[in-house]
Every structure is written in C-alpha cells, then in structure tokens.
Amino acid sequence: MEIHSLAKLEFLNVGKNNLTGRIPPSIWNLSSLTVLSFAYNYLEGNIPEEIGLLKNLTVISVSQNRLSGTLPLSLFNMSSLTDLYTAGNQFHGSLPTNMFTTLPNLRQFLFGSNQYSGPIPTSISNASRMQLFDIGLNNFVGQIPNLRKLQDLFIFAVDANHLGSNSSSSGDDWEFIKSLVNCSKLDIVFVQDNNFGGPLPKFIGNLSTHLSQLAMASNLISGKIPTELGNLVNLIYLSIEDNLLTDVIPESFSKFQKMQELFLDENKLSGEIPAAILGNLSQLSLLDLSDNLLVGKIPSTIGNCKMLQGVDFSMNNLSGAIPTELLGLSSLSILLNLSHNSLSGNLPPEVGLLRNIGMLDISENHLSGGIPAKIGDCLNLEYLFLDGNSLDGNIPSSLSSLKGLLQLDLLRNNLSGSIPQELQNISALEWFNVSFNNLGGEVPLLGIFKNASRVSLTGNDRLCGGVAKLNLRLCPPKDVKKRKHLTHHRKLIIIIFSIAFLLLLSFVLTFIIYKLMRKRQRKASTDSTIEQLPKVSYQELHHATDGFSGQNLIGTGGVGFVYKGRLNSEERIVAIKVLNLQKKGAHKSFIAECNAFRNIRHRNLVKIITCCSSVDHKGNDFKAIVYEFMTNGSLEEWLHQNAELQRTLTLEERLEIVFGIASALHYLHHDCEKPIVHCDLKPSNVLLDDDMVAHVSDFGIARLVSTIDGNSNNQTSSMGIKGTIGYTPPEYGMDSQLSTEGDMYSFGILLLEMLTGRRPTDEMFKDGYNLHNYVKIAFPNNILEIVDATLLSMENDHVAVTTEVAIHLHPNVERCLSSLFKIGLSCSVESPRERINIKQVITELNIILKALADPRG
Structure with missing residues (x-):
C-alpha cells in the first residue's frame, strides 16, 4: 500500500529517521491530516505551495533537515495551525507582515537556525495565544514590536540576529522589555548576540518573577547594572557578558538564592566582589567575572558556594592571598581560573583539596614560595598553568600522580633543582613548559620528553642530556669510583699539592689579568x-x-x-x-x-x-x-595561530610577503657596504606592518661576510647552533662557516612552509624525511594535494571557493604555484653550491607577480 492511498490518515510522524530526498508530492493529497512531522531527517528541496491543500493541519514540523528556499505563501493562510516548526534548515526570505493575523491560533513558533531576514512582523502584537516564540540564529533586523498581548508567552528567544539599533546610547532598543512586563508566565528570555544598546532600563526588574533564564550577552549594553534586576529572585541563569557595563556589581544580586549560572565577564565592572553576594548564592555552579576591572581580595564567603563547579576571576586587578575557603570547594570540577591578576602569597597546600578539578590556572600573578606537594592529590587535573609567578624551590615529584595531565606550564618562575624523572611516566602529557627558570641536571628521556616540539626548556642553562633534538649539552659522566683513603706517602702528597697550588695560583692571577684586559x-x-x-x-x-x-x-x-x-x-x-x-x-x-x-x-x-x-x-x-x-604581528602567527581571526593569507598576500623577504635578503647579501648573513630566517622573524608589508627582524646572530671569510676563528665556533632547527642548513651542523647560501636554504624552507602550511618541525618529518622531500615527491604533478588548504580560499558572493574552482577562475594560479614550489626546492637542496642565489629568486618572483596580475591567464 502506498501512502497516497491513506485518504483518512490524520496523524503522520516519520521524524528521527534517515529519510533523504524530497518530500513526496503525494503527501499533499492527504487532506485529512492534522499532524505532519518530518523532523530530524535529511530531506532536501523546498516546501511547495501545495501544502496549502491540507486545510485541517494543526501541527507542521520539518525541523532539522536540509530544506531550503522560501516558505510558500499558502502556508501563512492555514488558519488552523497551532504549532509551526521549521528550525534547523536553510530557509531564507522575510516573513509576511500580516502572518500572525492570518495565523491567529499559533501557540508555538520555532523558526530558529535558518537564514530568515527582514523585520519581525508587527502583527505579532496580536498573537495572543503564543506560548513559545523562537527565531534565534537568523538575520532578522530592526526593533522588536510590542508584545503586550502575548500574556501566555512562556519562552521568547531572538538570540543571534541583528536586532536593535547598533548604538550604545539608544533608548528605544529596550521598549519591548516594557511590553513583556505584561507576560506573567514568562520563563525564558534570550536576546543575546544582537545589536541592543544603551543602559538597561530599571523596569527590567518588573518582568515576571517566574523568569528563570535571562540571556543578554554580546550586545552593546552600557551604564550600570540596575539594582532592580535583583527583583527577579527566581533566576537560575543570568548572562550579561561581553557588553559595556560599568560601575559595581549590585548588592541586590544577593537575592539570587536560586542562581546556578552567572556570567558577567568581558565588561568594565569595577569595585570589589561583594562578599554578601557570594555568601548567599549557595546554589551557584558556574561563576564568571573575568575580564573586568575588579579590585580587592577574593571574598572568603565564596566558601558558602558548596555547589560551584567552575570559577573564572581572570584578567582583573584582584590582590591578596588565595583564600583557603575557595580551595576547599571539593565541588570544583570544571575549572578554577585566577590568572592575570595581582594575587600574592603562597599557593596554599589546601590546593590538594581540589581533587575533582579539571583545569587550574593561576598564571601571571605574584605568587611566591614553593609548589605544594599536595597538588599531586588533584587526580582529575588535566591543565595546570602556574606560569608568570615567582614560585621557587623544586618541581614536586608528586605531579607524576596526575595521570590525566595534558598540559603543564611553569614558564617564568624561579624554580630550581632538576626536572623530576617521574614526570616522564605521565602518558597523557601533551605540553610541558618550564622555560626561564633556574633548573639544572639531567632531562628525562621518555614520555613527553621524547618529543622536543612539545617540550620547552629555554632559559635553563644548567639542564643537560635529553633527546638530541633538544640540543642540550651532554651531562658529565657520573663518578662511580670511590676515592682511596690516604694511608701512605702522606708527606709526598702534601708536597705535590703544595706545588700544584702554587702553579694554580699563578695561573689564576694570569687569567684574571687577561680577563680584565679583554673586558x-x-x-x-x-x-x-x-x-x-x-x-x-x-x-x-x-x-x-x-x-x-x-x-x-x-x-x-x-x-x-x-x-x-x-x-x-x-x-x-x-x-x-x-x-x-x-x-x-x-x-x-x-x-x-x-x-x-x-x-x-x-x-x-x-x-x-x-x-x-x-x-x-x-x-x-x-x-x-x-x-x-609591527601591528600585524609575525608571519608565524598568520600561518599557524590566526584561526581565531577567521582570516588567512591569500596567495597574492603570501607572494607579496615572499617578495619583501627576498628584497631584504638581496639588500643584505649584495647592497650593503659589507654583505651580511642573517643566520636565523624563519616566520617568527618576519613581521608585518599595517599594510601587510614584510619586515625581516632579529639580527642577534647575524654575521658580516667579510668577518666570516677572514681569519677570525671564533666567529663560527662560538656560535653553537647557528639559527633554528628546521630552518638551519645542514652544513651548519657540520661546523661549516656561515654563508649567504645558508640564508638561501632558510628562505627556501620558509617559502615551502608558506605554500604547504606545514612547519619543517612537523611530527611527520623524521628519520631523514623532511619538508623538502615532502614537496619534492609531489612536485610537479601533485602539488595541489600538498598546498595549504587555506592558501587559495576566497569569497565569491559569500560562498567558499575550492582550490579547483579558484584555479579555474584564474588559469595562472597553478602555474604560479608550480613556479613558487620550484624556487623553494631550488633554495633548499642539501648542497650549498647547487642552491640558487637571491638575484635569481628576485627575477623569478617578478615573473610570477606579473603572471598572477594578468586576469587573462
């Protein structure tokens, strides 16, 4: 039996299956249907005008599919509809101004997560039966109409649109709040991620006392938080973060005795954290006050918040000691973040009471004293950040008890002693940073310490050993022989030591005089x-x-x-x-x-x-x-760390940067009075100005070619490792003299990194397999398989264009890529004599620039 033969069918729900394709046209012949649901499938296409034939429908749900197009006008004339769900599709277009007049019985209206635009229809002011209204995650604009008649409204969600005046001084943006005061059943209001501006009105405190969730984050709200907000005593969730709020946190917040999640971060709130508030919020589970201007001590009353799971007080001006009452909250399981403040004193041993904590960040403060061994009791800890303090003493071996630890950062402290060998047994550890301390002794060889790219030890000159890629000095051999007791010839030994002492004294005096002269x-x-x-x-x-x-x-x-x-x-x-x-x-x-x-x-x-x-x-x-x-930072950041900016370098931008670097090298090698070898060319030493023009920096190990070619024997031997691993030419590892050919190798590796998006120290490169070989294998026929996926990304009417389409739009792109890869390979060959020089590179780059600028291909 086929579905179109079920003439008397009234209820059809095929939701939560794996249906694909289009909605079958035969559905529109089932005139007896009252409920129709296709929710949570993979249906495509649009909804046709024929839906209007189903005159008896009260419920339509097509949520969470892949449907698109605009909604048919016949849908808005189905006066019997009470529930209309289209959320989670790709519908677009604006809604008819009179739609809530022609659909007078609507109770539940879920249109979220689509691409609807235009204003909210003014006819909503007459939707007196509306209970649930959700249009979040769309492109609606303008002001919210009067909602006074929606007295049964339970949920109102308009988050993540473009509503409001986009002004921090507007007074009209909050008029809808005044109309919502009439909605006595209101439980949830979500207006975050819009353009609502100006101060919050005092009448916000007149909203229904039934209100349990209020979200206003990521708008342009300014001024003080009104004291009247504390009248909403049944709130369990309040989110006002990422706005422009100033002044203090109102004492009236102490009325929020049911509050579970409170977010006031990323504002300009000042003053102290009110002790009375924390003393009363006993149901609180998440508290975020970070990125404000708060001062003073952390109130000890926070110890009353026995259900706290996550606390973030970072990026304020808090001072004083860390209260033991905070560390005694065994409920803390998500995070405790106190970083970037001015907290002082010791890290109390009570930190060991945080047995369930997942992330502990107390970095960038003024803590002193040792790291308590009790921290090893925090058995669920995954992220531990204590960097940027003045902690001293040894790294406790008890940290090895933290079997789930993923990241440990102790950067910039005064720690001494050795790195505990037991830390190599933490199999989960992915990042270990103890740079700029006073550590010494032998570095472990196993676990995280086998991977030099995941360990940072810089600034600890007394460390030794470890894997070869750490490039530390060898540890002195252990003395396993016992000294023999002096039983015979005592007088002879005394004479020998006396002579030796006189010789040594003579040598020391000579050495001191020599050093003074050299100084x-x-x-x-x-x-x-x-x-x-x-x-x-x-x-x-x-x-x-x-x-x-x-x-x-x-x-x-x-x-x-x-x-x-x-x-x-x-x-x-x-x-x-x-x-x-x-x-x-x-x-x-x-x-x-x-x-x-x-x-x-x-x-x-x-x-x-x-x-x-x-x-x-x-x-x-x-x-x-x-x-x-340089305002645009380093090339390193743009290639590997700028994902949060949602912008990458295009091919044209990278080519201009490469040309700038090459021009700098040409000048250093050929146009200076005495040619200069840079010795450390890499992305972090290429800085970008306002116009994205490349500037080569860091000449800390640069050398004059005339000095290198001369008779100064200490110019190379005193250098140690000349440059940075991955960018340093292989001949420098064999004590060869510095040369312009060495700079060309670094330039070639840098260019290949810009084209592939892969660092030369990538984990895939080992056992003689390197970035040069990786490219050489793919060159010239398969370069599109290794090119950085973001390199050719571009926008065409807001639609992402693939590499293949980009090449079709500009036929010269692939040819230019091939030429660039060829330059990179020619510069980074192993033999210095076979590398091309910077003059040849400049010539090739000029040809590529002209070709890419020609729209005809």
Whole structure:
C-alpha cells in the first residue's frame, strides 16, 4: 500500500529517521491530516505551495533537515495551525507582515537556525495565544514590536540576529522589555548576540518573577547594572557578558538564592566582589567575572558556594592571598581560573583539596614560595598553568600522580633543582613548559620528553642530556669510583699539592689579568658600537612598559623578552627587546644586532629606533633595543595561530610577503657596504606592518661576510647552533662557516612552509624525511594535494571557493604555484653550491607577480 492511498490518515510522524530526498508530492493529497512531522531527517528541496491543500493541519514540523528556499505563501493562510516548526534548515526570505493575523491560533513558533531576514512582523502584537516564540540564529533586523498581548508567552528567544539599533546610547532598543512586563508566565528570555544598546532600563526588574533564564550577552549594553534586576529572585541563569557595563556589581544580586549560572565577564565592572553576594548564592555552579576591572581580595564567603563547579576571576586587578575557603570547594570540577591578576602569597597546600578539578590556572600573578606537594592529590587535573609567578624551590615529584595531565606550564618562575624523572611516566602529557627558570641536571628521556616540539626548556642553562633534538649539552659522566683513603706517602702528597697550588695560583692571577684586559677591550668595542646609535635610559623604558608589566609582554626569544611600550620621545607604539644577560650569548647578540643595524636601511628590514646600555634599579647590567612596532604581528602567527581571526593569507598576500623577504635578503647579501648573513630566517622573524608589508627582524646572530671569510676563528665556533632547527642548513651542523647560501636554504624552507602550511618541525618529518622531500615527491604533478588548504580560499558572493574552482577562475594560479614550489626546492637542496642565489629568486618572483596580475591567464 502506498501512502497516497491513506485518504483518512490524520496523524503522520516519520521524524528521527534517515529519510533523504524530497518530500513526496503525494503527501499533499492527504487532506485529512492534522499532524505532519518530518523532523530530524535529511530531506532536501523546498516546501511547495501545495501544502496549502491540507486545510485541517494543526501541527507542521520539518525541523532539522536540509530544506531550503522560501516558505510558500499558502502556508501563512492555514488558519488552523497551532504549532509551526521549521528550525534547523536553510530557509531564507522575510516573513509576511500580516502572518500572525492570518495565523491567529499559533501557540508555538520555532523558526530558529535558518537564514530568515527582514523585520519581525508587527502583527505579532496580536498573537495572543503564543506560548513559545523562537527565531534565534537568523538575520532578522530592526526593533522588536510590542508584545503586550502575548500574556501566555512562556519562552521568547531572538538570540543571534541583528536586532536593535547598533548604538550604545539608544533608548528605544529596550521598549519591548516594557511590553513583556505584561507576560506573567514568562520563563525564558534570550536576546543575546544582537545589536541592543544603551543602559538597561530599571523596569527590567518588573518582568515576571517566574523568569528563570535571562540571556543578554554580546550586545552593546552600557551604564550600570540596575539594582532592580535583583527583583527577579527566581533566576537560575543570568548572562550579561561581553557588553559595556560599568560601575559595581549590585548588592541586590544577593537575592539570587536560586542562581546556578552567572556570567558577567568581558565588561568594565569595577569595585570589589561583594562578599554578601557570594555568601548567599549557595546554589551557584558556574561563576564568571573575568575580564573586568575588579579590585580587592577574593571574598572568603565564596566558601558558602558548596555547589560551584567552575570559577573564572581572570584578567582583573584582584590582590591578596588565595583564600583557603575557595580551595576547599571539593565541588570544583570544571575549572578554577585566577590568572592575570595581582594575587600574592603562597599557593596554599589546601590546593590538594581540589581533587575533582579539571583545569587550574593561576598564571601571571605574584605568587611566591614553593609548589605544594599536595597538588599531586588533584587526580582529575588535566591543565595546570602556574606560569608568570615567582614560585621557587623544586618541581614536586608528586605531579607524576596526575595521570590525566595534558598540559603543564611553569614558564617564568624561579624554580630550581632538576626536572623530576617521574614526570616522564605521565602518558597523557601533551605540553610541558618550564622555560626561564633556574633548573639544572639531567632531562628525562621518555614520555613527553621524547618529543622536543612539545617540550620547552629555554632559559635553563644548567639542564643537560635529553633527546638530541633538544640540543642540550651532554651531562658529565657520573663518578662511580670511590676515592682511596690516604694511608701512605702522606708527606709526598702534601708536597705535590703544595706545588700544584702554587702553579694554580699563578695561573689564576694570569687569567684574571687577561680577563680584565679583554673586558676593557670589549667594553671599548661595545661603547664604540652603541655610541653611533641614539640612546634611551632604563627609566624611560621602565615607564614606557609600565615597569615591564606582563600585560605588555608580546614575545619571548632565545636571549630576551619583547615588550610593547610608548616612549615619551615617540608618538607611536614601539617594540622593546630586553636582553636576558644571564643567558649565554646575550651580550654578543646585543653587539651583533647593533652592528647589523648601524649602517643598514631598507623598507623590508625592521627599523631600530634606539638602544639602551645601562643598569636597572637593582644595579644590574641592562641592555635593550627599541624597534618599530609591527601591528600585524609575525608571519608565524598568520600561518599557524590566526584561526581565531577567521582570516588567512591569500596567495597574492603570501607572494607579496615572499617578495619583501627576498628584497631584504638581496639588500643584505649584495647592497650593503659589507654583505651580511642573517643566520636565523624563519616566520617568527618576519613581521608585518599595517599594510601587510614584510619586515625581516632579529639580527642577534647575524654575521658580516667579510668577518666570516677572514681569519677570525671564533666567529663560527662560538656560535653553537647557528639559527633554528628546521630552518638551519645542514652544513651548519657540520661546523661549516656561515654563508649567504645558508640564508638561501632558510628562505627556501620558509617559502615551502608558506605554500604547504606545514612547519619543517612537523611530527611527520623524521628519520631523514623532511619538508623538502615532502614537496619534492609531489612536485610537479601533485602539488595541489600538498598546498595549504587555506592558501587559495576566497569569497565569491559569500560562498567558499575550492582550490579547483579558484584555479579555474584564474588559469595562472597553478602555474604560479608550480613556479613558487620550484624556487623553494631550488633554495633548499642539501648542497650549498647547487642552491640558487637571491638575484635569481628576485627575477623569478617578478615573473610570477606579473603572471598572477594578468586576469587573462
């Protein structure tokens, strides 16, 4: 029996199946139907005008399919309809102005997650039977009409549209709230992710006391939070984050004794966290006050919130000690985030009471003392961030008890001792960072420590051993022989030691005199170098960076830190590289960079503005270099870390950047008075300005070719590893001298990385298989299989265009890609003599640029 023969069928529900294709036309002949549901399937196509033939329908549900097109006008004339569901499809178009007049019996109206546009029909003011109204996740615009007559309204959801005036001072945006005051049964109101602006009106406190959920996040709400909001005593969920709210958190929030989830983050709220509020919210499970301007201590009354699962107080100005009452909340299971504040004191041993916590972040504070061994009792911990504090002592071996730990970050503390060997037994660990501490001893070899790309140990000069890719020094052999007791020839030994002592004393005195003479010579050389550069004082740099505040820290490097700041003498933001003079080679890096920038000027090189060679407030040597600030960050960020910006570099942009880098190298290799080898060309050392013009930076290990080719034997031997793993040419690993051919290898690898989107240190590259080989295998016939998927992404009427379509739109694209890959391969061959030089690269790039600019292909 076929469905069209069921003439008397009244109820048809085929929801939650795997139906595909279109709705069969025979359905529209079932004139007795009162309920029709196709929800939760995979149906496609549109709804035809024939639906209007089903005069008896009261319920229609086509939610959660793949239907598209505009809704037929006949649908809006079916006056018997009480429930109409089209949510979760691809319908578009605007709704008829009079639709709620022609559909007078509607009770439930679910049109969310589509592409509907235009205003909300004004006729909704007459939908007196409406109980559930949901149009969230669409493109509706304008103001919300009067809702006074919707006295049975239970749920009102208009979230994620474009409603409101897009003004932070508008007073009309909230008039609909005044009309909702009449809806005594109202339980849920969702208006987040719109353009509602201006202060919240006081009459918001007159909404139904039945209201349990109110979401107003991600709008343009400004001014104070009205005290009257506290009248909504039955709220269990309140979300006002990501707005422009100011002033203090109202004490009236202490009335929210049923509150379970409270989100006030990403505003400009100030003052202290009211102790009375936390003392009364005993049902609270999630609390987020992050990214505000809150000050003072964390109230101990938070200990009354026995049901808290997640707390986020990060990015405020909170101070004082971490209250033990907070750490005693065994209910905390999702996260505790206190990062980027000014909390001080020790990390209390009570932290071990957080046995169920999944993420603990107390980074970027002023904590001191040791890491308590009790932290090993937090058995469910997956993310532990204690970086950017002043913690000292040893890393507790009890951390090895955290079998589910995924990330451990202890960056920039004062930790000492060795890395506990037991940490290599944490099989789940994916990231381990202890950079810039005072650690020493042997690095473990197993577990996370086998993967050098997932371990950061920079700034711990006394560490040794580990896997080869960590490039640490070898550990001294352990002394397994016992010293023999002196039983014979005691007098002879005393004589020998006396002679040895005199010889040693003579040697030490000679060495001290030699070092003093060398120091004077080096100081003269240093002074000569920096004398030719404009200078700035330590006090000016200290003031420009707010005391070298962590909030102004924009990067860390091998020999120092980079801060953002504003000098009194400059009208623009600058980048300030502060050398870590405790780091081996930092002094040489300072001299090398000053030397490199002393006489070079090029639009594709970062400009050095000034430098500082002085002492800090503690009397320690202080050296810094001040550069232009590049607003668009580094090429590294654009290639690998800018997913959150939802923008990637197009082929044209990448080609312009490559040309800029090549121009800089051409200048260094051929146009300087003395040719310069950069030695460390990589994406993080290529910075981008306002116009996305490339600027090569970081000349800390640059060398003059004339010096390299001369008789100065220490120019290469003192370098250690010359550059960065993955970008350093293979011959440098065999103690070959630095050369322009070495820079060409780095340029070739960088170019291949820009084309494929893969770092040369990618996990897939091991056992002799590298980025060069990866490309060589695919070249020239299969390059589209390895090209970065985002490289050719483009927009065409807001529709993503695939690589193949992009190439069809511009026939020269594939040819240009092939030429670029060829350049990258030619630069990165193993033999230095076989690499092409930068002049040849410039010629090829000019040809590619012209070809890509020709729309005819």
